[in-house]
Amino acid sequence: xxxxxxxxxxxxxxxxxxxxxxxxxxxxxxxxxxxxxxxxxxxxxxxxxxxxxxxxxxxxxxxxxxxxxxxxxxxxxxxxxxxxxxxxxxxxxxxxxxxxxxxxxxxxxxxxxxxxxxxxxxxxxxxxxxxxxxxxxxxxxxxxxxxxxxxxxxxxxxxxxxxxxxxxxxxxxxxxxxxxxxxxxxxxxxxxxxxxxxxxxxxxxxxxxxxxxxxxxxxxxxxxxxxxxxxxxxxxxxxxxxxxxxxxxxxxxxxxxxxxxxxxxxxxxxxxxxxxxxxxxxxxxxxxxxxxxxxxxxxxxxxxxxxxxxxx
Numbered sequence: 324x325x326x327x328x329x330x331x332x333x334x335x336x337x338x339x340x341x342x343x344x345x346x347x348x349x350x351x352x353x354x355x356x357x358x359x360x361x362x363x364x365x366x367x368x369x370x371x372x373x374x375x376x377x378x379x380x381x382x383x384x385x386x387x388x389x390x391x392x393x394x395x396x397x398x399x400x401x402x403x404x405x406x407x408x409x410x411x412x413x414x415x416x417x418x419x420x421x422x423x424x425x426x427x428x429x430x431x432x433x434x435x436x437x438x439x440x441x442x443x444x445x446x447x448x449x450x451x452x453x454x455x456x457x458x459x460x461x462x463x464x465x466x467x468x469x470x471x472x473x474x475x476x477x478x479x480x481x482x483x484x485x486x487x488x489x490x491x492x493x494x495x496x497x498x499x500x501x502x503x504x505x506x507x508x509x510x511x512x513x514x515x516x517x518x519x520x521x522x523x524x525x526x527x528x529x530x531x532x533x534x535x536x537x538x539x540x541x542x543x544x545x546x547x548x549x550x551x552x553x554x555x556x557x558x559x560x561x562x563x564x565x566x567x568x569x570x571x572x573x574x575x576x577x578x579x580x581x582x583x584x585x586x587x588x589x590x591x592x593x594x595x596x597x598x599x600x601x602x603x604x605x606x607x608x609x610x611x612x613x614x615x616x617x618x619x620x621x622x623x624x625x626x627x628x629x630x631x632x633x634x635x
Contacts, residue, residue, distance in 0.1 A: 478501065
């Protein structure tokens, strides 16, 4: 799709959605200089859009947006399985709805299930790269016959893989990188990761250091990381010094307990992308996280020392 046709498609989708009252976007932060871009427009050279989703496809029954926690259903295995399959279908539909609304070049998904995401990729016409979670020797299994649990990258054209695996030997958390080609970029390395919780230290710090020092910093070309890094306070991130980025919502210590799922997802981008990029958080049905959309472009390398590079 050409630059101009993609602009018109996004614009027409945005107008239609606004007319129906379907758009529920809120600004997630803007660059320190310049005006923010619009996720429904193509503004500037070399645009690439990426959307991060945590779909909780294998999540705990303790979280209502993941799977039902109903004692009656739990006592009836057939009813339990049928309800899990129904909710999994709603989650698949929710991903498709995000793609149709925003037309992202790349989608990254945490807490996914292989069979679910394979079906989604086929429906939207994207290719799929995945990495299991839960353990290298015994990966986590999704319920109701939906395959293994995975972190994933979906894109229209995946030309190869990059670093992927588990952060720690014997650990449960994983990452995946894929080489992606878009209409306007010949090659971008796109990574996805899901880090441990703060309460699971020292694992989060170890994973963050590996992500920054061993995966992202050595990457020689244009690189994006979108993931649920489970860090919510200002200044917390795993971005190398030469990277820039945003988190899905502003968080402070005062509101940390109010909504624990806001502010946990972050997107980092290496030098060479448009420095006036901006992010938007969108309500996503049937999960406990918002979707986080970021639109990026190229910038003059001579301006890189002035770039905003704090995740906030």
